[in-house]
Amino acid sequence: MSKPSARTRLADAAFALFDERGYEQTTVDDIAERAGLGRTTFFRHYRSKEDVIFPDHDRLLELIRDRLATSSNSTALVAVSDAVRLVLLHYIDEGELARRRYVLTSKVGALRDREIASVARYQRLFREFIADWMGDSAQAASLRAELMAAAVVAGHNHVLRRWLREETSDPVGEVDEAMREVLALFPAGEVPDAGAGTTVVAFRTGQDIEALLPSLRRLVEGGLGT
Numbered sequence: 001m002s003k004p005s006a007r008t009r010l011a012d013a014a015f016a017l018f019d020e021r022g023y024e025q026t027t028v029d030d031i032a033e034r035a036g037l038g039r040t041t042f043f044r045h046y047r048s049k050e051d052v053i054f055p056d057h058d059r060l061l062e063l064i065r066d067r068l069a070t071s072s073n074s075t076a077l078v079a080v081s082d083a084v085r086l087v088l089l090h091y092i093d094e095g096e097l098a099r100r101r102y103v104l105t106s107k108v109g110a111l112r113d114r115e116i117a118s119v120a121r122y123q124r125l126f127r128e129f130i131a132d133w134m135g136d137s138a139q140a141a142s143l144r145a146e147l148m149a150a151a152v153v154a155g156h157n158h159v160l161r162r163w164l165r166e167e168t169s170d171p172v173g174e175v176d177e178a179m180r181e182v183l184a185l186f187p188a189g190e191v192p193d194a195g196a197g198t199t200v201v202a203f204r205t206g207q208d209i210e211a212l213l214p215s216l217r218r219l220v221e222g223g224l225g226t
Contacts, residue, residue, distance in 0.1 A: 007045045009035040014052040015100045023049075023108045053101050053111060057118050060090055061125060068129045076133040080126065081179040084156045087122070088175050091160060102164040123153045148186050155182045 004012070013034035017026040028049050032042045046052050064083040071079035091098045105111040131145035155178035163171040 006035070006037055006041055010037065010042055010045060011052050011097060014049060015097070015104070018104055019100075023104065023111070050111070050114065053104060054114065054118065057121065060087060061121060064122070064125055068125075073133065076129070077183050080130070080152060080183070081176065083126075084152060084179055085172065085175060088156060088160060088163075088171060092163065092171060099164050099166075102161075119153060119157070123149050126152050144186065148182075151182045151185065152179070155179060 010031060014026070014031045017030055017034055021030075026049065028042055029039060031049060031052070032039050035042075063086050067083045067086060068076075068079050094101075105115050127145050127149035130148050131142060134145060156175060159168070159171055159175040159178050162168045162174065168174055
């Protein structure tokens with residue numbers, strides 16, 4: 001069996017110390033000593049003890065940009081789903097480390113604030129991509145892009161938290177379903193004015209048509225009242 005890399009040893013040492021002493025009480029020197037490595041080696045892999053905790057968000061954001069950049073106007077929503085899956089798979093690949101981070105960030109306010117800031121970066125990237133795809137030339141389009149990006153991120157985070165809490169054995173399947181649910185909420189293009197006619201958006205569901213009819217009727221009646 002191969003020996004763990006220095007980066008992995010440092011991460012394992014850091015989380016062990018965070019569990020034993022608490023995050024605030026643990027220093028970089030403590031982590032390096034527990035890992036059997038020098039301070040210089042620590043800073044070769046991480047900029048601070050905080051960086052040990054979080055995944056490489058810059059690299060993940062670049063992967064998302066690359067995937068979105070390969071899409072065309074007709075495949076934009078597929079690209080969004082694929083990009084979300086990339087993020088989820090990164091956490092899954094981390095395995096237990098991701099779960100330990102989840103527990104730690106829920107206890108330490110400063111770490112939780114950083115996590116929130118990181119989520120905002122993902123949402124901004126999706127918002128900019130979606131706005132460009134929709135031809136964001138009006139305030140209404142800008143609002144739709146903001147709402148859509150927020151829904152995309154919320155759908156991913158819902159599934160991620162379920163996986164982190166070991167509540168699902170198929171997170172990839174769940175995130176794909178979540179994206180289908182989210183993207184079905186939005187029209188594939190510009191929304192016409194209320195007086196320009198009737199727009200019907202169709203999508204597949206496992207529900208029986210009889211069960212759906214009351215909801216569809218309420219939706220239509222509500223739309224006619226605006």
